[in-house]
Amino acid sequence: EPEVTQTPSHQVTQMGQEVILRCVPISNHLYFYWYRQILGQKVEFLVSFYNNEISEKSEIFDDQFSVERPDGSNFTLKIRSTKLEDSAMYFCASSELGLAGEDTQYFGPGTRLTVL
């Protein structure tokens, strides 16, 4: 069964450093997403991406964050200058159609980001 994959599974970084989290969405999916879950809190939407553009973003997704689809398979989330509060599980998701109100998003296993 096709699945979303993410690398690395765990990333430890120093505050102020840049990190890039990588995702390979399901191959025939066109819509890509990043979510995060801070320990003990809800899963929160960060950004959605379609046709090489951001289609939606939350208030969390500020100028420190960026997303990119550098090739035909990878989808990345970059945090330019990490803060302690960026420590969280980051989940990538993808969906086939992106039809508002009808589409199912499939999630990867997550990357645990620890900022020291």
Add this chain to the structure above:
Amino acid sequence: DQQVKQNSPSLSVQEGRISILNCDYTNSMFDYFLWYKKYPAEGPTFLISISSIKDKNEDGRFTVFLNKSAKHLSLHIVPSQPGDSAVYFCAASNNAGNMLTFGGGTRLMVKP
């Protein structure tokens, strides 16, 4: 932001019995609802969904019920199995976009 709420943080059920997980929402613009299951150190796994034009959707042991007037949905698992033990999240989206809004999760423990 409490647009989607799961008021029971945990639920314990005997194997073979029914598990009922509940979810309430406040945003009347939500029109698509999903349930995900999550094991530790894994991502959410899609279980079942329901569109707001329906009040019930069934898939094997899993049934989701939607009561739009009460802004309430529930997931029924019958019969419950020990392998169902996990955290269950409900999520919702609206016709204005694709973002999912998640509830806080309910930890289900199915005892053999």
